[in-house]
Amino acid sequence: MATLHTVNKSPFQNQTLISCLGHTKAGDAVLMFEDGVYGATKGTALSDAVAGLGADVKLYALGPDLAARGIDAGRLADGITLIDYDGFVDLVAENDRTQNWL
């Protein structure tokens, strides 16, 4: 019984990503898309918080939104999996529920 959490706002603008990460359970997935992808980059003030989740929670970032913002794969934090739109659909289908963190 796992949940897909989605975050589409920059974590430097509001607390949504932090709140989301505080409510995940082992086996859950977190997908960062739209401005949420800024939370998937390394060397930021939030990188530790994101990396601190460990392997229990799988982290994903949506490739097309990274590309649109000029963030290449080399700037992704460790442990983030890059997916495309098909991968997004797969995640929704694989999980029991989706929670959109607005």
Place this chain on the structure above:
Amino acid sequence: MSYDVNGATIEHDEEGYITNLSEWSKELAGIIAVAEDIDMGEEHWAVVNFLREYYEEYQIAPAVRVLIKSIKKSMGPEVGNNKYMYELFPYGPAKQACKIAGLPKPTGCV
């Protein structure tokens, strides 16, 4: 679209609910009731007054099942039941009584 109360113009929406709730008066209620083909008796007024008090307290016009349940609790089962309430307001107790009471369309009426 508007009602005319002694020469005053009270705007309403396409379904007959008044747009400015503070413009309600007993006279207006009587005029809306005539348009709804309802002959207002004491029992009708009791429901309309109950609705206005409910709105005053909760800022919401209750859905029909909530209205009937609440009336049953406050006025007893002989009034607070579907059959009687639909006799009073044949086109829907919540919808018609809310309109007459000058409230918005009930929230949660599907």
Place this chain on the structure above:
Amino acid sequence: MSEIIKKFLYVNRKAPYGTIYAQESLEVVLIGAAFDQDVSVAFLDDGVFQLTKGQDTTAAGLKNFSPTFRALGDYEVTKLYVEQESLDERGLTLDDLQDIQYEDEDDDYAEKPSIIVVSRAEMADVMADQDVILSF
């Protein structure tokens, strides 16, 4: 109407008047209540501000919808989960929130509190226990 009862959770994370989210959420909860599902409502982050007492919107010219939370019991929405950490972070306690009750039909209509204060970890459990989560 479907005979299968699903667990619905409405998640509120926004303060009441700055955006339309809070009011829209409440409206959807009330409308959704007609469908006889197992409904819970969660308040976390700035969402806890929705439940504070003493809101007076007269001078601001807005509709004060906070009294409507007290009508949720009439709509058989009786589980309002409020996150303790979110209250703490904002300098609030349960005493700062409205007293929201429902009448338990299975217990001679005894009045019982609708607000259930939970920790962040418990809130995660509540979320993980749902069939559908709607966020506002």
